[in-house]
Amino acid sequence: YYDVLDWDFGKSARLTGGVTVTGAGGQRRVTLGGATVLQGDTYLLPWGDTRDSTGTTSPSNADKMYHYSASGGTHTFDLTRQFAGNRHFTLYKLTDQGRVEAARVTAHDGRVALTADKDTPYVLVPDGGRAPQSAPRYGAGTGLTDPGFNAGDLTAWNPRGGAGAARADNGDNVARLGTDASGIEQKVTGLTPGKRYTLSADVEIAAGHRRATTLRVTHGSTTAEKTFDITPARNTMASDEKRDTYAQRASVAFTAPRGGTVTVSLAAAPGDAAVVLDDVRVMADTTKPLPRSGGVVAQDDFEGNQPGWGPFVKGDAGGVTDPRTSISELHEPYSQKSWKNTYRPYDTGTLKGKAVDDVVGGRHSLKSHSENGGLVYRTVPATVPFTAGHKYAVSFAYQTNLEDQWAWVTGADTVDDGKVVSKDITRDTFAPALDTATYSKEIVAGCGDTWVGLRRTGSASGTDFVLDDFRVTDLGPVEGGPACAAVTAPAGTDLSPGVPGEYTTSFTNNEQSDATNVALAMEGLPAGWKVEVKEKDGNLFDTVEPGRTVTTTWLLTPPAGAAGTTVTWRTTAAYDNAGATKTVAAGSRATVSDVPLLAPGSMTATADSENRSSGAGEGPVSNVLDGAEDTIWHTDYTEANAPYPHWVTLKLGAEATVDGFGYLGRRSGGQNGRVKDYEVAVSADGTHWTTVTHGSLVDSAAMQRSTFDPVRAAYVRFTALNALNGQPFAAAAEMRVYGTPVEQPGGYPPATRPAGRS
Numbered sequence: 001y002y003d004v005l006d007w008d009f010g011k012s013a014r015l016t017g018g019v020t021v022t023g024a025g026g027q028r029r030v031t032l033g034g035a036t037v038l039q040g041d042t043y044l045l046p047w048g049d050t051r052d053s054t055g056t057t058s059p060s061n062a063d064k065m066y067h068y069s070a071s072g073g074t075h076t077f078d079l080t081r082q083f084a085g086n087r088h089f090t091l092y093k094l095t096d097q098g099r100v101e102a103a104r105v106t107a108h109d110g111r112v113a114l115t116a117d118k119d120t121p122y123v124l125v126p127d128g129g130r131a132p133q134s135a136p137r138y139g140a141g142t143g144l145t146d147p148g149f150n151a152g153d154l155t156a157w158n159p160r161g162g163a164g165a166a167r168a169d170n171g172d173n174v175a176r177l178g179t180d181a182s183g184i185e186q187k188v189t190g191l192t193p194g195k196r197y198t199l200s201a202d203v204e205i206a207a208g209h210r211r212a213t214t215l216r217v218t219h220g221s222t223t224a225e226k227t228f229d230i231t232p233a234r235n236t237m238a239s240d241e242k243r244d245t246y247a248q249r250a251s252v253a254f255t256a257p258r259g260g261t262v263t264v265s266l267a268a269a270p271g272d273a274a275v276v277l278d279d280v281r282v283m284a285d286t287t288k289p290l291p292r293s294g295g296v297v298a299q300d301d302f303e304g305n306q307p308g309w310g311p312f313v314k315g316d317a318g319g320v321t322d323p324r325t326s327i328s329e330l331h332e333p334y335s336q337k338s339w340k341n342t343y344r345p346y347d348t349g350t351l352k353g354k355a356v357d358d359v360v361g362g363r364h365s366l367k368s369h370s371e372n373g374g375l376v377y378r379t380v381p382a383t384v385p386f387t388a389g390h391k392y393a394v395s396f397a398y399q400t401n402l403e404d405q406w407a408w409v410t411g412a413d414t415v416d417d418g419k420v421v422s423k424d425i426t427r428d429t430f431a432p433a434l435d436t437a438t439y440s441k442e443i444v445a446g447c448g449d450t451w452v453g454l455r456r457t458g459s460a461s462g463t464d465f466v467l468d469d470f471r472v473t474d475l476g477p478v479e480g481g482p483a484c485a486a487v488t489a490p491a492g493t494d495l496s497p498g499v500p501g502e503y504t505t506s507f508t509n510n511e512q513s514d515a516t517n518v519a520l521a522m523e524g525l526p527a528g529w530k531v532e533v534k535e536k537d538g539n540l541f542d543t544v545e546p547g548r549t550v551t552t553t554w555l556l557t558p559p560a561g562a563a564g565t566t567v568t569w570r571t572t573a574a575y576d577n578a579g580a581t582k583t584v585a586a587g588s589r590a591t592v593s594d595v596p597l598l599a600p601g602s603m604t605a606t607a608d609s610e611n612r613s614s615g616a617g618e619g620p621v622s623n624v625l626d627g628a629e630d631t632i633w634h635t636d637y638t639e640a641n642a643p644y645p646h647w648v649t650l651k652l653g654a655e656a657t658v659d660g661f662g663y664l665g666r667r668s669g670g671q672n673g674r675v676k677d678y679e680v681a682v683s684a685d686g687t688h689w690t691t692v693t694h695g696s697l698v699d700s701a702a703m704q705r706s707t708f709d710p711v712r713a714a715y716v717r718f719t720a721l722n723a724l725n726g727q728p729f730a731a732a733a734e735m736r737v738y739g740t741p742v743e744q745p746g747g748y749p750p751a752t753r754p755a756g757r758s
Helices: 621-625
Strands: 004-008 012-015 019-024 027-032 035-039 042-047 064-069 073-078 088-095 098-106 111-116 122-126 164-167 173-176 182-188 196-205 213-219 222-228 248-255 262-268 275-284 296-300 325-329 364-369 374-378 390-400 406-416 419-429 433-444 449-456 464-477 486-488 501-508 515-523 530-533 540-544 549-557 566-577 580-592 604-607 632-634 646-664 677-683 690-696 704-720 734-741
Touching: 035 073, 042 073, 064 111, 098 111, 098 122, 111 122, 182 275, 196 213, 196 262, 213 248, 222 248, 262 275, 374 406, 406 433, 419 433, 419 486, 419 580, 449 464, 486 566, 486 580, 501 515, 501 566, 501 580, 515 549, 604 621, 621 632, 621 646, 621 734, 646 677, 690 704, 704 734
Parallel strands: none
Antiparallel strands: 004 012, 012 019, 019 027, 027 035, 035 042, 042 064, 064 122, 073 111, 088 098, 088 122, 164 173, 173 275, 182 262, 196 248, 196 275, 213 222, 213 262, 296 464, 325 364, 364 464, 374 449, 390 433, 390 464, 406 419, 406 449, 486 501, 501 549, 515 540, 515 566, 530 549, 566 580, 604 646, 646 704, 646 734, 677 690, 677 704
16 A cells, blocks of 8 residues: 555565555564554554445554464554544454454554464454445355354354354364264255256265265256265365365356245265365356266356366376366457467467467367476266266367377275275377367276376477367176276387387286286287397286286387387287286387387486485386387486486496487476486496497487497496586486397297187
8 A cells, every 4th residue: 555665675665555564683663653563473453344346445544453473472552543533442353253252452652462362363443443245144145044154153054964053174164074874954946937056065985984065956846966086186276275185166057936936955874084165156157067868967068157177186296286277268369379389389389370279169278388287187977977887989079289298087985984086087198180180989888986087198388289179978788897006118219120029018007806818919019020029938927916007018120111110009918807808909000210229118217316305207217218209217306406416327228339328408498407418338237337428418309329339238228417598407308229149049930819718
């Protein structure tokens, strides 16, 4: 409110209205007209309610004083000019249920002494002052009385079965249901007959436990309800007061009856799991209603007025943070790619011409922009109900602009020993789609509580994923149940023409019982490719217990004519479980070098420093061999900024004749870690080293290759001497060693899956 006249940064300031601010000894002091109103952690601030349309209040025009002390105790204050003529005051403690008299206070010589509890707000009012509101009137104008449970009891909600008001760990007032059949309900009047509404609330069922909970709206014999028994997703929305809990928004839609009166209730079946409710709402609903037939269980075109991201909640991407996902609004031409491609960053470099539309249908879409790595968003049982053993069709329209950045995930939550365990069952990685494409897949629900969602798998800058017209259709029950096991394969690898290269895949049994007669295979490789396994029958496993992972090391030999090409295929696994034969698969990809190269799958990497706090995509040195250009090795920047030099040692699978080294710098993020000067050394034993080349790198999005005279080695070490930006960090996306094995590895033909063992 006051203008700054003088400012000595960090020391003092003088403002209009007779306000001064000083700081000394780490404590701040504020005076108004010569009277101290703030000293350290304690203050008595003149305070008034706005009386005009500007909504602006001024301490110079106050009718009461706000008192707070973080440390508590008794403090004495000089009264400001507007209160100096008053002698008698009342000190009120401010509570959620209104103000409560704490003490009568008498001024002496224009000063008052106030005793306060620590971290507790008070208001000091001169005699004759009145509260601006006679009662809180919680929920006024919403159609509900006390929708946030701030009244201190549940009188307005007709509680039953032990339901009561409580205070959450974050200070919120909430309703907590009892362990018997328990619930709360309230009559809502004044609704417009024939109009659609939603009843919604924040609902948390104790993490790692189940208890059937229902949102219900009734009028006469008509009922609309939504029931679920788990809230499995931790709330990681930083701006949500429910962050770090398992509370998520749940809702049920209904149509107001003739007369406009309904009864809304929130209830839970008997059970020990705590059920906590908050922020109940009844609001008009402009979303498109589900079809009355056809089995559609969820749909959203993101054109309605309901809060949130339609059927999705934020996933673990970035942890508890403000996401980079939002409902985007059409604002032509500026929101669309034709205009965006004429401006940075889409008018130059690797992103040139690769913008996507912010809205791909109607006036709104769900857009994720350069999101954090991890699960961006997902469904929960309260938003999209999946029934185990049923087949579902999941579809949506989308645009995305860069390779290997996003994957659509089908996952499942299981409850084990009081904890929720969430696993990806299948992943479908998206290729670029600069024009609107359609994703469609049929899944069988099971393996736990099924969910679907979007995962950020890469880390490239400027990458977007825009989704619209999401729909889930129940196709009915199927025999045999879902395939819950998973195959994983490297994001990519490099191979040398005519030379066997190692490629390792894994099979994880996510079933509740043993997977037997497991057989892995490669399907779809071009003609001329040779496929072997490193160990005899290494692609067969008699039994894989639940939760166990087994690996297969393959030897893939591209034909000489494949140099310079990239191929894709599928790694599949067939297995028996619960009397049925099931199949799962993962996409695989390899690039065939045009010069002799050692397969990264045969190497292991170590480093002098790794960052451990930023997740699997940024830090581990193993990322330099994973074939994914958007995962990186990065030296530590959390615990300590280790100085240069930095090194990475690659242990070759066997002795080789090497004649070159390749370095691919980070392709996203900031400038930290981009190496300038380097050395390459080789060793036969990992102890004694011989430098074979040195040089300088540039900031490039391409692999930078150095060559040297052929030399035998079992280890190769890359030493970074300094960074392009002068900072102490080093990083790399990929590293490669060029050359040929001294002895080419040999393998065995993949074994055929035995028949008739299920």
